[in-house]
Amino acid sequence: MSGPLPQFLRELGFVLLEHRGNGLFALLSPVPAWLSELWSVAQDSHAEIPVAEKSPFLENFLFEADAFWNANNQGLFRSETWIEKSPSRKEIPLEATALLWEGKRFLALYSPEEQFRERTQLLQTARNALLVHERLQREIQKKEILLHCIIHDLSQPLSVMSVAFDCMTAEQVTERAKGLLDLGRKASDQQSMMIRDILQVFSSDLKASLNAESKVDSAPDLLACARSVIKAFTPVYAAKDVKLSLEEYVDLQGQWRVRGEATRLERIFSNLLENALRYSPSGSTVTIGLAQDGESVKAFVDDEGPGLPADLSPAQIFALFSKGKEGGGKAGLGLYFCRLTVERWGGAIGCESLPRRGSRFWFRLPHASLQPENVSESAKPGSSPKSEEPLLSKKRPMRILFADDQTEIRMLTTHQLERSGHHVVSVANGQEVLEALQREPFDAVLLDEDMPVMTGLQAMRAIRQRQKEFGPMVLIALTGYSSEPDRQRLLQAGFDSVIGKPFRLDALDALLRGASPELPAPAKQESPVKVAESPMQSLLERVAGDEKLALGMIATFLRDTPKRMTALQAALKRKNAKNLASLAHAVKGSVSIFGANAARDLAEKLQDLARANEFQNIARLSEQLKEEIAHLEANLRVYAGKKRSLRPGAIPKNKRRKAHPKRRSP
Amino acid sequence: MIQKKICMLGSFAVGKTSLVRRFIESIFSDTYQTTVGVKVDKKVVQLDGKEITLVLWDLYGNDDFQKIHWSYFRGASGYLLVADGTRRATMEKAVVMEERARQEIGSVPFLFVINKCDLVDEWDVDTELEARLVAKGWTILRSSAKTGEGVDEAFCQLTRKIVG
Numbered sequence: 001m002s003g004p005l006p007q008f009l010r011e012l013g014f015v016l017l018e019h020r021g022n023g024l025f026a027l028l029s030p031v032p033a034w035l036s037e038l039w040s041v042a043q044d045s046h047a048e049i050p051v052a053e054k055s056p057f058l059e060n061f062l063f064e065a066d067a068f069w070n071a072n073n074q075g076l077f078r079s080e081t082w083i084e085k086s087p088s089r090k091e092i093p094l095e096a097t098a099l100l101w102e103g104k105r106f107l108a109l110y111s112p113e114e115q116f117r118e119r120t121q122l123l124q125t126a127r128n129a130l131l132v133h134e135r136l137q138r139e140i141q142k143k144e145i146l147l148h149c150i151i152h153d154l155s156q157p158l159s160v161m162s163v164a165f166d167c168m169t170a171e172q173v174t175e176r177a178k179g180l181l182d183l184g185r186k187a188s189d190q191q192s193m194m195i196r197d198i199l200q201v202f203s204s205d206l207k208a209s210l211n212a213e214s215k216v217d218s219a220p221d222l223l224a225c226a227r228s229v230i231k232a233f234t235p236v237y238a239a240k241d242v243k244l245s246l247e248e249y250v251d252l253q254g255q256w257r258v259r260g261e262a263t264r265l266e267r268i269f270s271n272l273l274e275n276a277l278r279y280s281p282s283g284s285t286v287t288i289g290l291a292q293d294g295e296s297v298k299a300f301v302d303d304e305g306p307g308l309p310a311d312l313s314p315a316q317i318f319a320l321f322s323k324g325k326e327g328g329g330k331a332g333l334g335l336y337f338c339r340l341t342v343e344r345w346g347g348a349i350g351c352e353s354l355p356r357r358g359s360r361f362w363f364r365l366p367h368a369s370l371q372p373e374n375v376s377e378s379a380k381p382g383s384s385p386k387s388e389e390p391l392l393s394k395k396r397p398m399r400i401l402f403a404d405d406q407t408e409i410r411m412l413t414t415h416q417l418e419r420s421g422h423h424v425v426s427v428a429n430g431q432e433v434l435e436a437l438q439r440e441p442f443d444a445v446l447l448d449e450d451m452p453v454m455t456g457l458q459a460m461r462a463i464r465q466r467q468k469e470f471g472p473m474v475l476i477a478l479t480g481y482s483s484e485p486d487r488q489r490l491l492q493a494g495f496d497s498v499i500g501k502p503f504r505l506d507a508l509d510a511l512l513r514g515a516s517p518e519l520p521a522p523a524k525q526e527s528p529v530k531v532a533e534s535p536m537q538s539l540l541e542r543v544a545g546d547e548k549l550a551l552g553m554i555a556t557f558l559r560d561t562p563k564r565m566t567a568l569q570a571a572l573k574r575k576n577a578k579n580l581a582s583l584a585h586a587v588k589g590s591v592s593i594f595g596a597n598a599a600r601d602l603a604e605k606l607q608d609l610a611r612a613n614e615f616q617n618i619a620r621l622s623e624q625l626k627e628e629i630a631h632l633e634a635n636l637r638v639y640a641g642k643k644r645s646l647r648p649g650a651i652p653k654n655k656r657r658k659a660h661p662k663r664r665s666p
Numbered sequence: 667m668i669q670k671k672i673c674m675l676g677s678f679a680v681g682k683t684s685l686v687r688r689f690i691e692s693i694f695s696d697t698y699q700t701t702v703g704v705k706v707d708k709k710v711v712q713l714d715g716k717e718i719t720l721v722l723w724d725l726y727g728n729d730d731f732q733k734i735h736w737s738y739f740r741g742a743s744g745y746l747l748v749a750d751g752t753r754r755a756t757m758e759k760a761v762v763m764e765e766r767a768r769q770e771i772g773s774v775p776f777l778f779v780i781n782k783c784d785l786v787d788e789w790d791v792d793t794e795l796e797a798r799l800v801a802k803g804w805t806i807l808r809s810s811a812k813t814g815e816g817v818d819e820a821f822c823q824l825t826r827k828i829v830g
Contacts, residue, residue: 056671056706056721060740080735081703089691093703116702123731124700127678130729131698134753235765236758240798278794 006030013113017051019069019105023062024048034111037086051107057082058096065098069105081116141337154195161188170419219368220262222297223250226288229269233277241282244273247289256290257368258297260345268341271334272301272361279305279359293364296347300362307353313455314351316611318489338363339489348492364492397421398512399441403433403456404448404478406589407556413446415549416508430454434462437470444512446499449479449490452582457493464494476511539594554636557590561629564590568606572615572622580618581610587625591632599628669719670828671741672821675734675763676748677756678727681781684811685748686724689821694812701726704738713825720825728763736770743828744775746820751780751808752788757795775827777805779820784810 006029009016015035017025031043039054041047052059061079068077079096086092093116097108165185173181230244237244258265269288276286284304291298308314318339342349347365354360400422404410410426417424427436429451437445445463447456454462460475477495479486487498497511539550564587571579588603602625609618674682683701688694690709705724710717723742728734739745747764749756760778767774778799780791800806805823809816 056723057704060738063740064737083703083705085705085707091705120700120702123702126731127700127727127729128698131679134755232758232762235762236795238765239761239795239802 012110014108014110017049017107017109019107020048023050023052025051025107028106032111034092035109037088037090038084038092040087055084057084057094061096061098065096065105065107068098069100073100075099081112081119154191158188158192158195167416219257220260220265221256222258222265222290222299222365223252223254223256225262225265225269226290226299229266229273230288233270233273237273237277237286240277240280242277242280243285245285245287247287250290254290254292255367256297258345258365259347259368260341260365264341268338268363269299269301271338272363275335275361276301276303276305276359279303281305284358296364296366298362298364300360302354302358302360304358307357307359308351313457317351318349335361343488343492346488348489350493397423398443400424400512401433401436401442401445402426403429403446403451403459404589405429405451406586407560408553408590408593409448411549411553411556412593422512430456430459430462433459434466437463437466441471442473444474444476446476446478447495449477450585457490460494474512551640553593554640557594558633558636558640561587561590561633565626565629568622572618575615577610577613577615581607584610587629591629594632594636596628596632599625599632602628667717667719668829669721670743670825671721671723672824672828673723673739673742673745674725674748675745675760675767675776676727677750677753677759678729680727680748680750680753680756681811682727682746682748683724685746685779685781685809685817685820686722688811688814688817690722692814694814696812702732709821711822711825713822713829716829718825718829720821728759734763736767739767739771739774742771742774744777744824746824747776747778749778749780751782751791752785754790754792757792761795761799775824777807777820777824777827779807779809779816781809781811783808783815784812 006016010030010032013032013034014029015032016028018028020026026048027041027046031041031045033043035041036043039049041049052062057079065077077098081093081095083091083093092111093113095110095112097110099106099108161184165181165188168181169178169185226246230246234244273286273288280286280303286301286303289300289302291300308317318335339349342363342365345365347363349361349363351359351361397420400417402410402413402417402424403426404413405428407428410428414424414426425436425440425442427433430447431454433445433447433454436442447459449456451459456477456479460477463470463473463475474496475494477490477498479490479498479500490498499508499511539553540547564583568580568583568587571583584603584607588600588607591599591603602621606618606621606625609615609621674686676682678700679698683699683705684694686705686707690707701724703726707722707724709720709722711720712718723738725734725738726732745767747760747767749760757780764776764778767776780796783789796806805827807816807820807823809820811817
């Protein structure tokens with residue numbers, strides 16, 4: 001090659017070679033500095049170079065270049081960028097281009113240093129951003145858990161304060177005291193609002209729920225999300241010899257757009273699929289299905305595993321840090337986040353064992369065509385999703401069936417409700433609720449969510465199934481988990497209303513009577529007892545100074561607690577996590593009534609560890625709890641002794657009322 | 667002299683380049699430098715008295731910006747499948763890549779390396795998936811390009827698998 005062209009190519013950083021056969025290439029242009037450095041070729045060399053031997057990358061490229069040349073193709077065939085290292089370890093980016101010209105085979109090599117630098121910078125920025133994004137997502141998830149725990153712990157004492165204010169307001173107090181009570185009530189209400197505001201501001205999941213797409217055109221397509229995760233998970237499933245597929249009957253042309261956001265929907269499916277795979281035996285099949293469900297779409301993941309764990313209720317499976325007895329799963333966060341996300345979009349989530357084998361995890365979301373306002377209205381706390389009517393008629397005292405496994409709470413709540421003029425029957429679990437309903441009718445049933453034998457949720461479902469037999473009634477959930485998602489979960493499950501424990505008397509009254517002005521005035525104590533003796537303050541405030549009731553509750557506590565603690569020690573010895581969690585829950589409830597916060601916290605920790613099946617620190621906690629309870633018992637004995645000496649025989653038996661004899665006609 | 671081509675496969679930022687640098691040059695940098703092109707390097711190893719030249723193809727991480735050209739695996743004797751032990755998703759992506767590699771190049775010896783094992787506090791490995799893969803016959807090693815732990819072992823074990 002002659003003229004200015006060879007020099008021009010060199011200035012551009014190119015070197016042109018022609019294929020001469022046997023893997024040898026002749027140089028047609030002067031050798032640029034980079035090639036000289038790389039292959040130690042003299043700048044004015046005319047030698048033929050065995051290119052493939054010089055570079056493994058070019059050896060690979062020439063396979064494809066040969067195919068290109070042999071096919072007599074027009075145009076160019078380019079390589080991607082690759083990097084060669086010079087003897088001095090300097091990295092030199094290179095690109096190769098093959099072309100065919102008048103039957104001759106040419107190879108151009110080029111070092112695109114500047115473009116390479118720019119491209120590297122661009123990709124570096126993009127990938128750094130992706131890494132930051134991944135890290136942030138992990139951080140956000142951790143912070144959300146922390147936030148949830150903090151909010152939960154902050155809210156609990158506030159609820160107690162509210163109950164105390166309620167009880168005190170009902171007493172005959174001076175105007176000045178009324179003013180102070182009002183001040184206290186306002187401050188606790190204000191703090192409740194602040195907690196809600198904190199949640200609104202800092203919870204990104206909540207933000208996502210507010211931003212959830214609901215317009216049909218832009219809303220996520222559940223079918224597309226399902227297909228996307230099936231594609232992503234198929235190899236992982238194949239690794240365990242589990243088949244993953246979409247249900248055959250899913251209408252591929254159907255309207256599957258729902259309220260939500262596509263990435264999070266895929267995350268929900270992913271969590272459910274990970275969970276299904278964890279329990280799926282080799283050779284089994286997991287299927288994703290979609291079905292229209294009124295104004296919602298229901299999606300489900302069915303597996304052929306062992307079914308739901310016997311040690312956990314469906315509600316517990318979706319709780320924070322929940323893990324099965326077998327210890328499967330990771331941190332117990334995946335399903336919890338599924339629940340949070342679905343519920344914040346106005347949907348519901350659940351699971352059940354399938355009749356023959358395996359389990360079904362499902363979630364339901366409103367159709368995208370539904371306006372968000374409609375969704376959120378129906379899911380508002382305290383409002384019935386089934387009707388706009390007040391929960392109950394306004395005119396009469398009500399027949400209330402109250403179920404809680406803790407004697408002290410039954411006594412306290414019964415007392416509060418009776419003071420409002422209601423007839424109350426209290427029982428200890430869901431099974432006893434059904435038995436009581438068979439005996440007589442009730443206007444309202446208050447069900448604690450977490451009870452042995454039969455939980456509140458199970459009882460509610462059983463009642464709904466036999467609604468005709470039992471007649472109309474309002475079903476209210478009492479829950480220690482009083483966050484908004486928990487409320488919505490219970491409402492979606494079928495409760496008419498939800499109230500957090502411990503609840504405010506006026507809130508319960510308003511709930512029961514539809515905020516009626518005809519509320520019967522709570523019975524006033526003739527001579528309210530003002531006692532400042534610690535640790536009785538908390539209890540007396542709760543029972544509005546009813547000393548008789550307080551002494552009854554102390555007697556019950558002193559009678560039941562040693563039994564509970566013995567059972568708790570036995571459960572601990574046998575490492576029976578289910579019993580241990582249940583007993584710790586009961587202890588927590590009973591000591592809270594006496595304002596024994598240290599004991600309450602220890603019992604709660606014990607309960608959490610037992611639920612997480614973590615026995616490492618339980619023995620130490622249990623010892624601490626024993627000490628705290630011994631201290632509380634001693635204080636209560638001293639107090640009860642003093643009062644007995646003043647009013648002998650004052651401790652009454654447990655105030656459990658007989659069932660109302662009159663049966664309502666169906 | 668025996669020469670064997672080994673490819674590095676895995677998501678971006680899992681430490682493929684760092685593993686190669688640690689193996690060849692015994693150096694490590696904490697700064698993440700993304701790999702844009704393909705880097706080819708060589709190292710001679712002694713195995714049972716035999717001298718083997720390993721030609722290491724350090725491929726860029728497969729992601730939305732750059733897709734792997736499977737033609738780079740032509741003539742490969744084996745590959746190291748790399749995941750980042752602090753990013754759970756990279757393990758799942760590695761499983762997907764292995765499946766794809768099997769479709770593209772057939773059954774070739776490989777070793778699954780879970781890198782960054784020095785980051786104990788951030789370690790987030792799906793142990794169930796790991797156990798399933800071991801049960802399936804995968805060889806899994808933990809490594810740290812930073813400390814050098816498991817690096818030579820990974821390359822040597824793979825070479826042994828290749829040579830037989």
